[in-house]
Amino acid sequence: MSISNYKTGVISPEQFIAEHSFAYIIKGEMQLYDGEHNHLLRSGEFGLARKNRLVRFKKEMINGELEKVFVFFDEPFLRKFQEKHHPTITNFPPGQTIIKLPENELLPNYIQSLLPHYDHGLIAEPFKELKREELLIILLQASPELTGILFDFGIPQKINIEAFMNQNYHFNVSNERFAFLTGRSLSAFKRDFRKVFHDTPGRWLVQKRLQEAYFLIDKQHKKISELYLDLGFETLSHFSYAFKKHFGFAPTELTRHK
Structure with missing residues (x-):
């Protein structure tokens, strides 16, 4: 279950990000707090939350709705993608939990292409993996430095x-x-x-x-x-x-x- 869309839904109270998570706001606003900084995603904006981080979500409805698309990039999917596409791995600065991505003219059309495939809030099979792969290709074309995050399969190291x-x-x-x-x-x-x-x-x-x-x-x-x-x-x-x-x-x- 990797792609989900909710209307007037409740964001999970879980504040641990287990998988890299892409969020696109169709309607409404979403506030995110990562322990140091507040981030705001408005309608038409999108970002990536890094896995193994803590984030608190707050939502703002517009006309009673918060409409959003979440896509989760789990490790098995990312390993398969890496084997298939062989992306060049680059370095990404440490520290950022919420990465607000630059404007991308392909994304609005991509989001619209998802909507016909939804079934009770989830992308129907067999489109789920295909659409997730398409999204990742779009993101990496615009921001190739994301490879340094997405294809780092290590676990948190001992810290202070x-x-x-x-x-x-x-x-x-x-x-x-x-x-x-x-x-x-x-x-x-x-x-x-x-x-x-x-x-x-x-x-x-x-x-x-x-x-x-x-x-x-x-x-x-x-x-x-x-x-x-x-x-x-x-x-x-x-x-x-x-x-x-x-x-x-x-x-x-x-x-x-x-």
């Missing part, structure tokens, strides 16, 4: 756990994800985490998020309803319970004293 966690603590993903992204097994991640932070990942994450929540409410006057998801809490009730348990009073009491 303190810097990574301080940048990404607000993403709602499991310890297994954090371990993988820092280039560690789960046991090594927990061991190294305790050495650096003198606490377990679970307790540290909750405390870090709650401290940020207190600052945002107290100093920046943020609304509770606007921040709990951005800080990695799944529900408002979960956030409120954790906040009261940690500080001794509900977050609403903090706002009432403003």
Whole structure:
């Protein structure tokens, strides 16, 4: 299931990008946050999210719709493409999670060519692989440097756990994800985490998020309803319970004293 299109659909709450993901916005807007930068894709714009990265999605409807096309380039497909087309591999600068691609006159027609083949939000067989291959050829013709990303089949290497966690603590993903992204097994991640932070990942994450929540409410006057998801809490009730348990009073009491 590699190509999908949704109208008034909900973007997956999963904030880990498992496969290189191409997004084209037909109608509406999509906001993406990668831990450092905010990105905005408007109608007619498109970009590529790199695999093994953390990204938070927000959507904006136009007339009640967000219409978009997602195409996922998984490793088996990319290896087959490489064997068939033998693209020249170039270097791509590290760091970028969201790559906003340049205008391409072929893409609007390509997107329109997909629409007749949709069946319940998915591209019907046997067109799926053919259309995915066509898209990748279009992208590489316009941006050949993407080969340095797409055909790099390595896994994340061991990195500085303190810097990574301080940048990404607000993403709602499991310890297994954090371990993988820092280039560690789960046991090594927990061991190294305790050495650096003198606490377990679970307790540290909750405390870090709650401290940020207190600052945002107290100093920046943020609304509770606007921040709990951005800080990695799944529900408002979960956030409120954790906040009261940690500080001794509900977050609403903090706002009432403003």
